[in-house]
Every structure is written in C-alpha cells, then in structure tokens.
Amino acid sequence: MFQDKGWILVTLITLVTPSWAAYKLQERYSWNQLDFAFPNTRLKDQALASGDYIPQNALPVGVEHFGNRLFVTVPRWRDGIPATLTYINMDRSLTGSPELIPYPDWRSNTAGDCANSITTAYRIKVDECGRLWVLDTGTVGIGNTTTNPCPYAVNVFDLTTDTRIRRYELPGVDTNPNTFIANIAVDIGKNCDDAYAYFADELGYGLIAYSWELNKSWRFSAHSYFFPDPLRGDFNVAGINFQWGEEGIFGMSLSPIRSDGYRTLYFSPLASHRQFAVSTRILRDETRTEDSYHDFVALDERGPNSHTTSRVMSDDGIELFNLIDQNAKPQTSWASSPPPPSRTYLHANSGNVVSSISVSTNSVGPAGVEVPKAYIFNQHNGINYETSGPHLFPTHQPAQPGVQDG
Ligand SMILES: *[C@@H]1O[C@H](CO)[C@@H](O)[C@H](O)[C@H]1NC(C)=O
Numbered sequence: 540m541f542q543d544k545g546w547i548l549v550t551l552i553t554l555v556t557p558s559w560a561a562y563k564l565q566e567r568y569s570w571n572q573l574d575f576a577f578p579n580t581r582l583k584d585q586a587l588a589s590g591d592y593i594p595q596n597a598l599p600v601g602v603e604h605f606g607n608r609l610f611v612t613v614p615r616w617r618d619g620i621p622a623t624l625t626y627i628n629m630d631r632s633l634t635g636s637p638e639l640i641p642y643p644d645w646r647s648n649t650a651g652d653c654a655n656s657i658t659t660a661y662r663i664k665v666d667e668c669g670r671l672w673v674l675d676t677g678t679v680g681i682g683n684t685t686t687n688p689c690p691y692a693v694n695v696f697d698l699t700t701d702t703r704i705r706r707y708e709l710p711g712v713d714t715n716p717n718t719f720i721a722n723i724a725v726d727i728g729k730n731c732d733d734a735y736a737y738f739a740d741e742l743g744y745g746l747i748a749y750s751w752e753l754n755k756s757w758r759f760s761a762h763s764y765f766f767p768d769p770l771r772g773d774f775n776v777a778g779i780n781f782q783w784g785e786e787g788i789f790g791m792s793l794s795p796i797r798s799d800g801y802r803t804l805y806f807s808p809l810a811s812h813r814q815f816a817v818s819t820r821i822l823r824d825e826t827r828t829e830d831s832y833h834d835f836v837a838l839d840e841r842g843p844n845s846h847t848t849s850r851v852m853s854d855d856g857i858e859l860f861n862l863i864d865q866n867a868k869p870q871t872s873w874a875s876s877p878p879p880p881s882r883t884y885l886h887a888n889s890g891n892v893v894s895s896i897s898v899s900t901n902s903v904g905p906a907g908v909e910v911p912k913a914y915i916f917n918q919h920n921g922i923n924y925e926t927s928g929p930h931l932f933p934t935h936q937p938a939q940p941g942v943q944d945g
C-alpha cells in the first residue's frame with residue numbers, strides 16, 4: 540500500500556556500495572505547530588485555555604512505523620504537551636499537517652501516572668513480532684529543569700491488540716543520578732521470546748540490557764568507550780557553534796544476526812567522531828558486566844565534522860545515520876575510507892537537523908524527523924525558536940548516490 544503513495548521501498552535497501560552514500564529525506568508531513576487529536580473541540584479549547592496544551596512547545600523527536608501507522612513521540616520538555624506517545628494514520632492523512640493521535644489512548648498519556656501511563660518517550664522501536672517498545676524516561680523538563688515524577692520504565696505494546704503487555708521499571712542499580720536515556724535498540728533472536736532491549740545512558744555513561752524472557756535488566760558501567768571524546772565536544776551546526784562536551788552514547792544500531800547467532804551492537808557517543816561495537820553475546824550475558832572490557836571494539840573515526848545522533852541498520856546490514864555538522868556543509872567529503880558495515884547518511888534540508896531515524900522491520904524504508912536547528916538549540920542553548928515547524932520525512936530519495944568516499 541505504501542508504494543502507491545510514493546513510498547520508495549527498495550532503493551535504499553539495495554544500495555550496497557563500498558563507499559559512503561548520501562540520501563536526502565523527502566518530506567511527507569510538516570507542521571508549523573504540532574496538533575493533537577483531542578476528543579472534541581471543547582476539550583481542545585479547554586486545554587489551550589488552561590495551558591495543558593501549548594502548541595509551540597511541542598517538538599517531535601522519535602518516529603517509527605508499523606502498517607498504516609506512523610508513531611511519533613513528543614517529549615515533555617516544557618509545559619503543555621498533552622500526549623507524548625502518538626501516531627498518524629497514514630491512510631487517512633497522506634500528507635499535510637495531521638493531528639497526532641495519542642497511543643494507545645489519551646489516558647495512557649497522563650504525565651505522572653507512573654503505573655498506567657507514559658510520561659515522556661524519546662526514541663521508540665517496533666520489533667518484527669509486532670510489538671512497540673517504549674522507554675518511559677518518567678521525566679518532565681529538560682536539562683536543569685528536569686524533574687522525575689516517575690522512574691525509568693520499559694513499556695511494550697502489542698500492536699495487534701493495542702494493549703500494553705509489559706511494564707518493567709529499571710531498578711535503581713541500573714541508573715545513576717546523571718542518567719539520561721534517549722535511545723533504545725531491540726534485539727530479537729531465535730524467536731519472539733528471545734528478545735532483549737538495550738538502552739544508551741547518554742549522561743550517566745552506561746549501557747543497560749533488558750531481557751524480555753527473564754524480565755530483568757543489568758548495566759554495563761563506565762567502559763571508557765561510553766564516554767565523550769574530549770576533543771570532539773565542539774559542534775558547528777548550520778553556522779552555530781556550541782559545546783556539548785558531556786554527551787556520551789547516543790545512537791545505536793544492531794546488525795543482522797551473524798554466523799555465531801548473535802548481532803553486533805554499534806554505538807557512538809554524541810561528542811565523538813568514532814563508532815564502537817560489541818557483540819550481543821556479551822550484552823545478553825549478565826555475568827559479563829564487569830568482565831568484558833576487551834570485548835568492546837573501537838572502529839575508525841568517521842572523519843572531520845562527523846557527529847551523529849540517531850542511527851539504524853537495515854536487515855541487509857546497511858547503517859543509516861545522520862551527520863549533524865554536515866547538514867550545514869552538504870558538499871563536504873570524507874577524509875577516511877569507511878569502516879564496515881556499508882553506511883549511508885541522511886541529509887536534512889539545509890539548516891535543519893535529522894533528529895531521529897527509523898527503519899521498520901517490514902522494510903518499508905527509512906523515516907526521519909527533521910527539526911529546525913533553531914528549535915534544537917533553543918532547548919539546549921536558549922536560542923529562539925523561529926517560525927518554521929518540524930517536518931516528518933518518512934521516505935527518502937537519493938541525493939548524491941555513491942558520492943562521498945575518500
Ligand atoms: C538552566 O540552564 C539555562 C541555560 O541552559 C540557564 O540560562 C539557567 O540559568 C539555568 N538555571 C539554573 C537554575 O541553573
């Protein structure tokens with residue numbers, strides 16, 4: 540059904556080239572301000588009047604698709620975010636600025652209702668077993684405004700019945716006072732019960748593994764590869780210079796299953812130009828948390844101006860990632876030859892930043908959220924949000940196929 544609507548399914552997945560390739564995201568939805576599907580206009584007007592809905596405060600960061608639904612997350616960074624986990628019905632809204640529909644319903648999006656709701660969701664994952672994995676950070680606010688009304692909790696939804704089938708709170712030993720987790724990866728093994736999720740602790744510097752079967756988690760702490768590179772904390776995005784020196788692991792991607800039966804998890808600190816790797820054989824084994832230093836591998840640096848945020852790998856082993864610095868300089872080419880796997884990067888429109896990337900397991904193709912740079916920096920560095928709103932780019936087209944090798 541997606542093909543009929545201009546989705547490009549195959550191009551990206553078959554682009555196995557030994558060199559870097561660039562893809563430009565193609566716009567499908569965009570908003571000046573995000574709109575939510577309130578049950579009726581009276582409730583919407585009430586929410587606007589009371590400040591429960593402040594449209595200019597809502598920014599999408601996560602995107603994932605399943606069937607005719609495109610899931611979108613909106614963190615509660617500021618007041619007035621009525622729902623954090625939402626979706627667009629893509630059959631009903633082919634393009635335009637559709638209302639975001641709370642998932643699975645309004646009640647489950649109540650901030651601070653820890654046991655029954657999601658307070659804040661960042662990146663989310665659909666697995667090949669029809670489940671949606673959502674880490675509730677339990678937080679409201681961002682940076683020094685953050686409060687934690689709820690603990691970090693793994694929530695898993697069955698997308699066939701639209702019901703939550705698992706909630707697991709991360710125990711205190713798996714986090715620390717600096718913990719901030721914005722990215723997750725989901726690893727399906729032999730069958731749907733053989734499932735693990737991995738959580739990148741960006742500011743607490745750790746990697747947390749959760750076993751679906753055991754309903755248990757454990758933490759890999761303080762490997763030096765989880766830390767930012769002190770030489771890579773200076774960012775230049777779209778002509779704006781700023782420092783994010785404290786940023787640890789951000790993006791993660793999982794390879795297809797290798798001959799030994801395990802995947803490889805690739806990860807990068809945000810303040811870094813380097814990618815690291817570890818086998819899920821290690822991550823899945825709770826006894827290896829203290830005894831696995833040499834099982835983590837450092838890959839080559841990507842080259843200059845190569846900070847990345849979200850990433851994902853296709854079933855064919857092609858890694859998709861964004862280069863936030865290079866959106867400002869689309870002509871920059873790579874100085875070093877690429878390490879495996881084959882990699883492809885996604886360009887945002889000039890001056891914007893790709894915030895999230897998603898490839899669905901049913902190979903519908905990649906999706907991205909592109910946000911205006913001014914908004915990103917507003918959240919972190921106090922620069923004002925300009926007029927253009929966020930854009931959703933759940934499909935793509937090649938921009939400069941086969942270029943950018945060294
Ligand atoms: C919080 O951070 C912002 C800048 O990010 C700063 O302007 C403000 O003073 C800080 N507030 C506190 C209470 O530290």
Ligand SMILES: *[C@@H]1O[C@H](CO)[C@@H](O)[C@H](O)[C@H]1NC(C)=O
Pocket residue numbers: 706707708709754
């Ligand atoms: C998983 O663990 C949580 C503890 O956070 C518990 O509340 C829940 O009932 C457990 N679920 C299953 C299926 O064992």
